[in-house]
Amino acid sequence: MNVLLNIDENSRVPLFRQIRDQLIHLVDTGSLRPGARLPSTRHLAERLSVNRSTVYRAYQELWSLGYLESRPGSYSTVRRRPKVAAATRGPAPGHIDWTKRASPASEALHAAHRREEALLQKASAPGVINFVPLSPDSRLFPMDAFRRCMNHVLRREGPDLLQYGAPLGYRPLRQFIAERMRLHGVSVTVDEIMITTGAQNAIERLLRLLAAPGAPLVCESPTYARAMDIFRLAGVQIVGVPMTEAGMDLDVLEQVIQRHGPALVYTIPNFHNPTGITTDQAHRERLLTICERHRLPLVEDGFEEEMKYFGKTVLPVKSMDHHGVVIYLGTFSKILFPGLRIGWIAADRRCIDRLASIQRTLILSGNLLDQAALHRFCRTGHYDLHVNRMHRIYRRRMQTAIKALRAAFTDGPVHWTEPAGGYTIWLRLHDVAAAEDEIVQRLLEHGVMALPGSFHFHGAADGTYFRLSIAHLDEAAITEGIRRLAAGIEDLYRRPDERNLS
């Protein structure tokens, strides 16, 4: 049997692999048919002017992949492989109806995401100033320092970091986090911290631990949209407590606890997503007292704890937690490298011990390499420098946004929150007749987009809202974006006859 192979000695692809892949191609396309005899390794090596061991290795691989039959002392022949199925196409006999096989919760989620994707795609069209993403500005990432940290840990601890590891995460990073939390007034030990795949994953892990399907669970209304997605997927019952200007309405909370006996209370005390509200000390104390009285786990989502750059600091609820009632969620994702997906849970050790079992069951162990690189980044002072830099930059960006809003909307029906940090501003449009979809359309026409408020409510929204995130926009984009936003909204409030004239 003659085979035609072309070997490129200057290619980066190893020779044995070139031989292997070309033979596979010949078999797959039918040029080499089952039963066909391959040249001997010696013969093929001579013809291709390569070392015989190179051909031998290619044949070995072909054999282990099921492409060859070989008997000792004889020629290798092409093996008859079972007919390979083509990539799945439309419905066919025996196919599965995935809409029916999927659990109702996951199917509902999927449908919602498809609608959402259509919107997000429009928002990210070229030329549109996009206030939707809550992703920190990647132009600000301290890449060189991180690369050096990664190199360092790979050289020093590489094999250990790339092996299965502890379910709770890289211990030195847990230690750093414990110390960092001390700066925020929270006293926890390394054994009270578990690293998670971002704060997002932390919420899911807590539901696994605390909330069986069907269990009621309390959150603010509005709240973080993707947290509600997790709640829905887990099949728990969402009970929303309205937000006031001071935070969650605690009178309503007390009634809700009495009536529903929830598995936990989920709250975002700083730069609340989406409203940007930060609760004060008195609100935090009363919230904690309520949960203590009911011995009810209080999940404090501190996702932007490090992004306080105005006004007076209020310490986390966890800082007052003498009874281990508060479960604190933290994350690096809003200040540094969201792609690393590193967040944490800080809670009573008995709670963390149980979470460790869940973590081991669901992922065996976390990614220690990234955790170690981040730890080195933090320990060598880069984290502090970065936080300071972010504060300077975002203080200006938020000031720019607020200034632009004040200039754009004077005494009109548009109101907004003025947060003491973080990335989001919550806009309310009073007395607007248009539906949300129509407003979205109008904003797009003006080359700007913000996140429609309805994403943040479990049921019907109590008004017309939009969330502006300044996380990835510079000052020029913010100014221009708010100018466009104002133009779009102004357009909306004009009477129909005026509109026709324009």
Added chain:
Amino acid sequence: MNVLLNIDENSRVPLFRQIRDQLIHLVDTGSLRPGARLPSTRHLAERLSVNRSTVYRAYQELWSLGYLESRPGSYSTVRRRPKVAAATRGPAPGHIDWTKRASPASEALHAAHRREEALLQKASAPGVINFVPLSPDSRLFPMDAFRRCMNHVLRREGPDLLQYGAPLGYRPLRQFIAERMRLHGVSVTVDEIMITTGAQNAIERLLRLLAAPGAPLVCESPTYARAMDIFRLAGVQIVGVPMTEAGMDLDVLEQVIQRHGPALVYTIPNFHNPTGITTDQAHRERLLTICERHRLPLVEDGFEEEMKYFGKTVLPVKSMDHHGVVIYLGTFSKILFPGLRIGWIAADRRCIDRLASIQRTLILSGNLLDQAALHRFCRTGHYDLHVNRMHRIYRRRMQTAIKALRAAFTDGPVHWTEPAGGYTIWLRLHDVAAAEDEIVQRLLEHGVMALPGSFHFHGAADGTYFRLSIAHLDEAAITEGIRRLAAGIEDLYRRPDERNLS
């Protein structure tokens, strides 16, 4: 107010941080009390011989952490912070009873893990040859090549990789996986692949999609212990089908499907964990036909697909899947860098689309940095070289293990499987009176440990088994380990009176 600070100019810790941390210490220990006035930035800078902006920065941080009050044009004073709670200790008024708050499924898991940990701790004591871990040998990790790949991708794509990313994972790696699966006879496109946090996480994601709590689910009995942990945590009903020497008993499977109408069938066709059995072509065809007839998702766990180093190759069930019934799980963890936690699901696009919504909900996006580094490692030929090296090494290790077993146990009541690849051997002890715990104890006395078979059964085991994993042991350790194992087991079979004499 005089404060005593010591600045070390040769330290790697930035000066502002030294100042900040020392002031925090003074406040926390009560040396600086609330209301105390701090020196002006100018004054302190002079005394410490540092730049005034350094002190200013330290004060800024202290202020943002809530340690200082400051008014424009005036001195900074130490702020009264709410009393910080100490790390949680034992039960106290208002504390939470975590055993009651935890869901029954997670509490049961936690109890089981505690028992398991006690055993594993004994097995990993110094001097014990430990056949328990299924972690590949980290001495064989190709560190330098990987470090270069990591550096390359950090330089070229760093900011993009460290931002939130696509829920399905790094597209070029998905493309590589699709091509690699083609080598194993499976035809899938890049859109039919989702990257997961190891195959472990893939199982969990599939349960989210397909199996509501309480739903029945079929797996082999025995099967992978940690898969059962996931099933239990998800609250699904485990229905085990006994293993024969040829694989899952398909007659029983048909009855079980009729009776229970399960959500899916979970199978490990290659080097089955724990038995090491690989099913043949005919078995695979019939299994697939059964699932097609019932339009039942067949989850094929191909966790050691790449570790075929003896005998004839059998292609994955997925290679025959013309109707999109098979959901294939793959992982890099058993051959390369488990710590990266990179696995994948290959399935019908409609299934993958739905999994993407789940993935986005539960972690937002995966870790693209590690996926990109691994992709570069694969594309530049290092992966092929590594797989070849692993085959050479493990072929010898498995041969060594089988040879040692044959030498140790001749015609006795001990039987074992002789797998065509992978890492595990399944040992059966016939007619043994001792309970598993007692055998464990005896083995430990002989300085050797293997995983007790009971971990792999949902209900009672149908005999006395141990799983030997040679994944992280070299030939010398394997030989000596099996010698000790034989001595321990021999001891066990001796009659009691003989034992007293020894």
